[in-house]
Amino acid sequence: xxxxxxxxxxxxxxxxxxxxxxxxxxxxxxxxxxxxxxxxxxxxxxxxxxxxxxxxxxxxxxxxxxxxxxxxxxxxxxxxxxxxxxxxxxxxxxxxxxxxxxxxxxxxxxxxxxxxxxxxxxxxxxxxxxxxxxxxxxxxxxxxxxxxxxxxxxxxxxxxxxxxxxxxxxxxxxxxxxxxxxxxxxxxxxxxxxxxxxxxxxxxxxxxxxxxxxxxxxxxxxxxxxxxxxxxxxxxxxxxxxxxxxxxxxxxxxxxxxxxxxxx
Numbered sequence: 001x002x003x004x005x006x007x008x009x010x011x012x013x014x015x016x017x018x019x020x021x022x023x024x025x026x027x028x029x030x031x032x033x034x035x036x037x038x039x040x041x042x043x044x045x046x047x048x049x050x051x052x053x054x055x056x057x058x059x060x061x062x063x064x065x066x067x068x069x070x071x072x073x074x075x076x077x078x079x080x081x082x083x084x085x086x087x088x089x090x091x092x093x094x095x096x097x098x099x100x101x102x103x104x105x106x107x108x109x110x111x112x113x114x115x116x117x118x119x120x121x122x123x124x125x126x127x128x129x130x131x132x133x134x135x136x137x138x139x140x141x142x143x144x145x146x147x148x149x150x151x152x153x154x155x156x157x158x159x160x161x162x163x164x165x166x167x168x169x170x171x172x173x174x175x176x177x178x179x180x181x182x183x184x185x186x187x188x189x190x191x192x193x194x195x196x197x198x199x200x201x202x203x204x205x206x207x208x209x210x211x212x213x214x215x216x217x218x219x220x221x222x223x224x225x226x227x228x229x230x231x232x233x234x235x236x237x238x239x240x241x242x243x244x245x246x247x248x249x250x251x252x253x254x255x256x257x258x259x260x261x262x263x264x
Contacts, residue, residue, distance in 0.1 A: 005231055007244040008211075013187055013252040015124050016180060016205070017158075018196035019135035019144065021218040022235070023117040024151040028220075034107050042099050046090045056084035064138050065170050073137055073164040100142040108150035114217065118152045120239040125157045128248035133158045134180050134194065136201070137167035159183075159254045172204035181208065184252040191252070195238065199225035213238055 020026055040053045060077035067076040078092070085092075125131060133155075135144060141163045148155045155161065160183050162176075169176040181189060189209035196202025196212065198220040206212050214225075214232035231241070 005233070005237070005241045005244075007246070008193075011191075011246065011249055012129065012193045012211070013191040013248065013250055014130045014132060014184055014193075016132045016134040016192060016194045016210075017121070018194075018198065018202050018215075019133060019147055019151070021197040021220060022195060022202075022215045023114075023121070023153055024111065024147050025114050025218055026111060027218075031107065034110075035104075038103060038107065039099060042103055043085075043095065046095065048085055048089065052084045056081040059083060061138060064164065068169070068173075068175070070168055073167050073170065074140075077138075077164065097140065097142070100140055100146070104143055105146050105149075108146060111150040113150060113152040114235050115152065116235040116239040118154075120235065120242055121153050121157055123239065123242050124245070127242075127245055128251055129245075130159045130184070130248075130251050130254065131157055132180060132183065133161040134171075134177070134196075134202075134205075135162055136171055137162040137164050137176070138170065139164055141165075171198075171201035174204055174207050177205045177208055177210070180205075183254055185255050187252040199223055203230075213241070 017023055020028060020031070036054070036057065039057075040048075040050055043053055044050070059080035063076040063080040064073040067073075069076075081092075121131065133144065133148070135147075141161060144161055144163060145155045160180075162180065167176065167179060169179060177189075181187065181192070189205070190211065192205070192210045194202055194205040194210050194212045195215060197215045197218050199214065200220075200222055203212055203214070203225070212230050214227055214230055215235050215238060216227070216232055217234050233241075
């Protein structure tokens with residue numbers, strides 16, 4: 001289907017984007033190694049040993065990925081992190097916020113943005129499609145804003161962004177995508193297009209009935225997915241495809257309770 005896509009057969013009322021590997025070109029393993037190193041060096045000034053930090057981070061990430069008790073991912077993370085790190089060494093939430101504000105941005109120095117990301121997002125926004133950033137919700141909003149900046153994409157174009165403090169599940173659980181749908185009023189899953197590069201994490205939305213476009217520039221396909229069954233191609237192909245979309249005639253509405261949160 002790549003390169004020969006026609007306008008969609010039915011009208012979408014919202015578009016969801018993955019971030020890492022989709023809008024933002026990156027080697028995820030390389031990024032995570034750099035992230036852990038930078039953060040580990042930052043918290044060492046508060047007396048945290050490297051081994052304890054790594055154990056705490058891994059336990060917190062695992063908790064966010066697996067918990068199903070209705071707590072936010074943020075709460076699940078801190079509970080397990082503090083099993084290995086002294087919770088009284090400092091104001092950890094403030095320390096992490098300062099890290100994401102002042103240090104995290106250094107990780108973007110090795111990122112080369114794909115101009116098709118900004119082009120596709122802007123085209124869809126100009127056509128009136130509500131845009132949601134359905135990125136893995138294991139980071140605070142500031143870290144997501146940095147990564148969008150590295151991609152050359154304006155965060156203000158998104159009606160809602162999933163983060164670790166506003167989500168209670170993660171990809172590839174369908175409960176994560178049920179939460180994403182729940183942000184919108186009176187919409188069915190088949191009225192949403194999910195744009196992503198991971199055939200497990202991003203295509204899980206299809207289990208609820210959503211359509212999908214698979215971005216192949218940084219494809220992650222651990223299951224040998226048959227790409228011929230879905231629209232797919234490079235991000236540049238996608239940017240060209242959305243030029244064929246009509247204006248959004250019936251845009252989904254973000255619920256009032258989350259509008260301020262999504263755009264603060």
